[in-house]
Amino acid sequence: MHSRPLVGVIACRREVEGHPAHTVTDKYLSALRDYGLAPVILPVWEGVVGADLPTDIDGLLLTGSYTNVQPYRYGEQSLPENVRDDPERDAAALAWIPAALDRGLPLLGICRGFQELNVAFGGTLYQAVQKVEGRFDHREPEGDRESRYAPSHDLEILPGGSLASLYAEPRARVNSLHQQGIASLAPGLIAEAVAPDGLVEAVSVRDAIGFSMAVQWHPEWRTRDHPLYNALFEGFGNACLGYREARFARVTATL
Numbered sequence: 001m002h003s004r005p006l007v008g009v010i011a012c013r014r015e016v017e018g019h020p021a022h023t024v025t026d027k028y029l030s031a032l033r034d035y036g037l038a039p040v041i042l043p044v045w046e047g048v049v050g051a052d053l054p055t056d057i058d059g060l061l062l063t064g065s066y067t068n069v070q071p072y073r074y075g076e077q078s079l080p081e082n083v084r085d086d087p088e089r090d091a092a093a094l095a096w097i098p099a100a101l102d103r104g105l106p107l108l109g110i111c112r113g114f115q116e117l118n119v120a121f122g123g124t125l126y127q128a129v130q131k132v133e134g135r136f137d138h139r140e141p142e143g144d145r146e147s148r149y150a151p152s153h154d155l156e157i158l159p160g161g162s163l164a165s166l167y168a169e170p171r172a173r174v175n176s177l178h179q180q181g182i183a184s185l186a187p188g189l190i191a192e193a194v195a196p197d198g199l200v201e202a203v204s205v206r207d208a209i210g211f212s213m214a215v216q217w218h219p220e221w222r223t224r225d226h227p228l229y230n231a232l233f234e235g236f237g238n239a240c241l242g243y244r245e246a247r248f249a250r251v252t253a254t255l
Contacts, residue, residue: 004038005058005240012065013088028063031220035237044092050099059106059240062113074124081128106239109214117214123186136197140177149221152176162204163192166235172228174217211239
């Protein structure tokens with residue numbers, strides 16, 4: 001048995017030095033390792049199906065990305081602000097989310113992963129939040145990485161939810177590095193936290209078998225330094241460990 005729970009991390013499809021590549025930013029992998037998890041990068045292709053999700057992983061992480069879910073997947077035309085897409089990742093994410101949930105596999109979505117979860121359940125997205133009346137400009141500020149990932153707005157954690165069970169305080173401050181966001185919350189998802197402008201910032205899956213949560217901000221950045229980010233990754237890590245132990249108990253029982 002592997003000493004750490006294995007977490008599948010969805011890749012993005014990019015061109016690197018003139019060649020198609022499957023990439024994951026180091027900060028996600030490092031955060032998982034810091035919480036006792038072993039990341040496994042999952043390549044993405046257009047033709048993947050739910051059964052392609054490995055059966056020996058103990059969790060699934062849907063990372064952030066500079067690309068966006070293609071609008072046709074939630075019934076809209078692309079706006080001029082929507083300039084980068086990744087159809088291979090879209091295909092993989094939308095196939096693997098239901099497969100993971102059917103297994104009770106712990107799932108954590110971050111930024112793009114948060115938006116993918118909403119689309120997978122039938123919700124819609126704002127393609128340019130900054131142009132929507134009554135919404136703030138949630139895009140990342142200029143400056144170095146420390147400035148871009150610094151907390152930038154308040155967050156209200158809704159009482160009685162899954163996130164509130166991980167973090168006792170009713171408010172926190174989080175970073176903000178996104179142009180898109182949830183327009184209509186999907187049936188089957190529960191809002192867990194909102195920004196001061198009412199934009200949904202965290203969701204969970206209603207009636208999920210296991211840990212199934214996604215957030216719009218980036219908790220993988222300096223995770224141990226922020227109590228909310230730390231609580232989120234500890235919750236995910238504990239769920240992955242529990243899943244692994246249950247998986248090996250089932251295997252042992254059949255021997």
